[in-house]
Amino acid sequence: MLGHRLEGQRQRGDEEGETFTKMLGKPILPTFLSVADDPTLSTFPGHIAERPLRLDDEGQAARRVDLIKNACWRPS
Numbered sequence: 001m002l003g004h005r006l007e008g009q010r011q012r013g014d015e016e017g018e019t020f021t022k023m024l025g026k027p028i029l030p031t032f033l034s035v036a037d038d039p040t041l042s043t044f045p046g047h048i049a050e051r052p053l054r055l056d057d058e059g060q061a062a063r064r065v066d067l068i069k070n071a072c073w074r075p076s
Contacts, residue, residue, distance in 0.1 A: 025072055033068065035067045039056070
């Protein structure tokens with residue numbers, strides 16, 4: 001739901017998929033929410049990861065990335 005929107009890459013049309021392109025550092029969610037991508041997690045409350053990632057698609061060490069912190073989009 002958020003992935004392609006946060007990437008800022010165009011999808012089908014010129015405007016589609018660029019939802020947050022001009023929102024860097026601005027609130028896009030309620031201030032009590034944060035969103036992170038962490039491929040290294042082996043468990044999440046109530047779930048077990050099939051296999052946590054150690055390397056990303058480019059062979060770099062997998063790491064947690066805060067995508068939205070305190071409601072603001074902060075790409076790494």
